[in-house]
Amino acid sequence: MTHHEPSDNRLITSKSTCKTEAASQSSYREKLPGIVDEIIHSCTNDACHTHIDFHPIFSKEKLIQIIYKLREVIFPGYFDSSKIDPVNLSYALGQDVSVLFDQLSEQVTYSIRHDCFRYDMSCQDCEKLGYEKTLSFLSAIPEIQRLLALDVQACLEGDPAAKSPDEIIFCYPGIFAIMVYRMAHQLNDLGVPFIPRIMTEYAHGQTGIDIHPGAEIGEGFVIDHGTGVVIGETTFIGNQVRIYQGVTLGALSLPRNAGEELRGKKRHPTIEDEVIIYSGATILGGHTRIGARSVIGGNVWITESVPPDTTVLLAKPQLIYK
Amino acid sequence: MTHHEPSDNRLITSKSTCKTEAASQSSYREKLPGIVDEIIHSCTNDACHTHIDFHPIFSKEKLIQIIYKLREVIFPGYFDSSKIDPVNLSYALGQDVSVLFDQLSEQVTYSIRHDCFRYDMSCQDCEKLGYEKTLSFLSAIPEIQRLLALDVQACLEGDPAAKSPDEIIFCYPGIFAIMVYRMAHQLNDLGVPFIPRIMTEYAHGQTGIDIHPGAEIGEGFVIDHGTGVVIGETTFIGNQVRIYQGVTLGALSLPRNAGEELRGKKRHPTIEDEVIIYSGATILGGHTRIGARSVIGGNVWITESVPPDTTVLLAKPQLIYK
């Protein structure tokens, strides 16, 4: 029988030059059960948010893996850990789609069941719906590919710093955020709860670009630089629109506690085809419409509609030179 | 005995269609020792920053793990990799708190010892302090839970796009940044060096929301969208305050090399209860106080106090239409 020496996990060994009194970890650890009891007591308080349930919950980590797996399918060969060549293309894609079906249908089922149980809704055939909605989503991948190819093309045409489509696909945060939005929007249209917003908020965290999955966005959409962009839930954006960092397409100021009353109403602007909106511009309100081919200058603050073919600029601000 | 063929790790094999002269990696690798010597020489230069020490240093990676483990305890069941149900709740929480005690006390001890040795301060019983401060911190978890439940509630009331408390807890970057701030602020109050700022800067990287752990923030705090928000070290924020993306609560412009002189002084504004600050507004200065229930409009730039119950808007800027 082997003899095990007790392992010494103390932080400071006798060799340390830092002379502390021999701090006995155990005297501190003895207080932990009391702390745990306090936390459990706090968790049973109605004010505290818990998800203590016999059913598993969807997982942000798994949804992030799904985003990257979907990216491998949408842009084959660019982001695969293994090489994609003409020989293994169909095998690799087939395997990816099969894995995606299993992983995504699991998460969709969990998200539907979460609503089903937690909010005492009538049962919705969660598992069956999970499979059906996942199949519908996967069937839409070619359309998502088509839209993203147009987004890449529009980005290349408008950005002198872009050297190739490959650079845009590899590096540009705008194309990443738009890709995740286009995935999430599709799931949102299919009525999948939670998951679309988790996806777009992940992209928000990665890029600083906050697009609500409910927004409607047309073809050839470009976001350059992008940090600070906010596109609200009921925004409508036409084709060939280009926006820059710090642009907000938002709601007008809300009375306190307006959350319930305005939920579901059109609160964000409409941007028609071929509009350009420069950095820091803010366009607010559900009735605000920016007409086709208009240009909105940097830092402009707009709460009223603008006719087509109009350029709106800040009057040159008075600068003080000292 | 098995015979192993030497593995061929060269980048381009003979099958490659790219005809390079057989680049001999070894002729390049031979130059590495000279480069290493140059780097070591550079590291002994006083100007270069190194942490070459017989003592281990705290780890950003481990602190990030601690943030997520704390989140599992604060919002039980939402983010756990394994299911939390009424049966295993106390076991799971107990184990989480036990692990947190070990992991966090180690990091706190390292951070205290870092100051102790590196800046020739007198020894501070690093290990004992590490245990004590960690226990105090863990005892504050129920209070942090209480505050975060109020933050979630305030967010739900103010945001028409928020569909449920669960969506806010899962997705909203604002609630993540506030959660990490509330952890870090507690550690900051306990006099733990380095770790609070590492935590809030991690949240800053994830969300674009930069809250200094020294700031004081009341109950029911809401940050919507959040990218670009800056809340400085000596900011004071009351209860039921709501701010939007791009809001800066900052210091007035500083003379060059003012770092030393202003360190520790109140340099950032005071925001009283129930104030709303819309996107892009900038409020600067330690003597600036925004009175209760006031509303600060988007893009406003304020360096003087505002009385209670006041709405401050930019005068409608002159726009030029072409």
Place this chain on the structure above:
Amino acid sequence: MTHHEPSDNRLITSKSTCKTEAASQSSYREKLPGIVDEIIHSCTNDACHTHIDFHPIFSKEKLIQIIYKLREVIFPGYFDSSKIDPVNLSYALGQDVSVLFDQLSEQVTYSIRHDCFRYDMSCQDCEKLGYEKTLSFLSAIPEIQRLLALDVQACLEGDPAAKSPDEIIFCYPGIFAIMVYRMAHQLNDLGVPFIPRIMTEYAHGQTGIDIHPGAEIGEGFVIDHGTGVVIGETTFIGNQVRIYQGVTLGALSLPRNAGEELRGKKRHPTIEDEVIIYSGATILGGHTRIGARSVIGGNVWITESVPPDTTVLLAKPQLIYK
């Protein structure tokens, strides 16, 4: 022989309280081959972007690992997973540099070969160039260390909230973004394609600070807070310049489809020594030059040159109080 019970991987077991009709996963999975065929068909469409090739492609994940390994070499002991002490310093650095040579030369070779094949350029001795450029890059590490030490020093002098150089190195997103920029700029100068931009866009995602690797930036550069900062490809920044969150150093508005025409031209401003630019300021245009020691106030929008020793402020905007 052990008998294995078939594992039941169905999402909802018979014990579930959610009564769904027994959803047969197989009936849904049978539709996957048709979906895969549609995706493959879509991938052979000219509009779709694929990288289906017999050659491996560079990897963003590996480049991120390289950034963090380089950081361990540039700031020895701060970020190492194992302790760096005076005894193992040269071994640890030597091993790190050796690993970096292998990993980075592989990625550089792949990036060069990508251009070589994909754009029908003549073969450029990809592997040999990969080794040479990687060696040149590694030789520049001491210079990068020297520049970063000056950046840290400048940050400490200008920020009252900075408590020590260590805090800046550990926590400050500005120093992280500048570090990655200084690596990427070196690789950009060596003519390495793709990799510099992938590196700076990674830092952009982590910090909200978007510095194009082509920009030229002098000594003692400080970015405070940083979210929303954009520094364009042809920007020139002198020594001891300090900028704050939300500052854009950008191009003037572009006619649609100007991408091709303006590619490579100087489109971004020149900032001379010791300039300070406060949060939210926007400075645009290749002919715009901010003279030495000038101060640009918050939210200022500038498209023309400013002489040295000038302070430019927004005229106090008219605020409306209600």
